[in-house]
Amino acid sequence: MSNEARVHPRLRLAAFADVIGDEVVLHRALGDISVGGCRFEGPAWERVGTKVQLLLSFPVAEANMPVDGTVVRASKRDMGVRFDATDEQKWALRKHIRRAQGG
Known part of the structure; x- marks a missing residue:
């Protein structure tokens, strides 16, 4: 993932995505x-550079959020997506992540 994505801490929480x-x-x-992107474990199903639309689900927070992204890592081990998020989406994502952590 890009350096920007690494500015934000990566968190493991109960979250899902439709891609x-x-x-x-x-x-x-x-x-x-993280606020900058997400990672899926297991073999990648998209190529690096593919534009994707995600619907993120945070069951604990009872929240769903759409966001666009770009695949930045694709391997047999995992697939990383950088979010192409607006400032409003980043704010909402922070809120949903905090709530999903129990905060």
Whole structure:
């Protein structure tokens, strides 16, 4: 992921995503998430550079959030997505992550 994504701490929490890119993948668990992006464990199903639309779900926070992204890592081990988020989306994402952590 880019240096910007690493500015934000990566957190492991109960979160899922529906992902629409070249493929459609529903209710996939996130390996970790930050305000800058997320990672899916297991073999990547998209290529680096693919634009994707995600619907993030935070069950504990009872929240869903749409965000666009770009695949920045694709390997047999994992797939990383950098969020192409507006300032408003980043604010909402921070709020949902905090609530999902129990805060």
